[in-house]
Amino acid sequence: MATVGKFITFEGGEGAGKSTQVRLLAERLRARSLDLLLTREPGGSPFAETLRSIILNPKTPAHSALSEALLFYAARADHLDKTVRPALLCGRWVICDRFSDSTRAYQCDAGGLSLDAFHALEEIVVKPTSPDVTVILDLPVETGLQRVESRRNEAPQASATPDAYERRGLDFHQKLREAFAAIAKAEPQRCLLIDASADEQAVADAIWSGITDRLLKEPR
Ligand code: Z5A
Numbered sequence: 001m002a003t004v005g006k007f008i009t010f011e012g013g014e015g016a017g018k019s020t021q022v023r024l025l026a027e028r029l030r031a032r033s034l035d036l037l038l039t040r041e042p043g044g045s046p047f048a049e050t051l052r053s054i055i056l057n058p059k060t061p062a063h064s065a066l067s068e069a070l071l072f073y074a075a076r077a078d079h080l081d082k083t084v085r086p087a088l089l090c091g092r093w094v095i096c097d098r099f100s101d102s103t104r105a106y107q108c109d110a111g112g113l114s115l116d117a118f119h120a121l122e123e124i125v126v127k128p129t130s131p132d133v134t135v136i137l138d139l140p141v142e143t144g145l146q147r148v149e150s151r152r153n154e155a156p157q158a159s160a161t162p163d164a165y166e167r168r169g170l171d172f173h174q175k176l177r178e179a180f181a182a183i184a185k186a187e188p189q190r191c192l193l194i195d196a197s198a199d200e201q202a203v204a205d206a207i208w209s210g211i212t213d214r215l216l217k218e219p220r
Helices: 018-030 046-055 065-089 100-109 115-126 141-154 170-186 200-216
Strands: 007-012 036-040 093-097 133-138 191-195
Touching (some): 007 100, 018 036, 018 093, 018 133, 018 200, 036 065, 065 093, 065 115, 100 115, 100 170, 141 170, 170 191, 191 200
Parallel strands (some): 007 093
8 A cells, every 4th residue: 555644653561651752742743734643552443442442441351362462453453444544545644552563562472472473463454554653662661650650640530440451560561661672673664762761851852853864854
């Protein structure tokens, strides 16, 4: 598919600051008069949002990494068809809070799903709609979990109960951090690995520098 718009994804562990940085990047891109669509996974279309409520519900019965991955890809297929591809084809820039690298990190590296299964699902569902740039926010696991805890204390009604992933132990979250770092190392042409432990504006500046470099510079 020949895409006209640009597709930017944000990835990282819990509390890395993805939603905050999606918002800050969107402000800077809008100031350049770019037409943006902000979306998220799991979710981003009515059917995918319905699946999101099942996937993240801590009361959903335990299931295998394969079952979990199939739910994410059922949601992703609908999200791509109904939301992401139509927007890209109209020339809009799409910024998505989490995408396939989260499946790779959560379900494969930290969850035990085979890479063969992951690549097969990517082939069927995602290709050729790969992100132009993926921003990977990196910070120590403890800092991220503390941020999530503070957010919960500041707005207890919004996220009173930890979701199915926040409940997992430090080892799980450390594996995620390593998995995202490995993805960034393996695909430097797509991924920007950003130190997310700095303050919000400093992180936003680092992301802006990477995005302008890769997507906004005039070709020489
Ligand atoms: N998942 C999966 O397993 N497989 C998949 O394929 C996909 C997803 C697509 C979705 O959860 C879950 O689905 C996710 C992975 C799994 N696991 N969990 N949980 P979600 O959408 O509900 O949440 P999330 O994506 O994990 O987001 P998050 O970790 O909860 O937050 P965040 O977006 O990264 O951070 P934030 O909300 O911008 O910031 C967190 C707090 O820190 C907030 O109070 C900010 O004000 C504060 N903050 C942000 N930046 C800073 C800085 N720089 N300094 C200090 N404080 C900061």
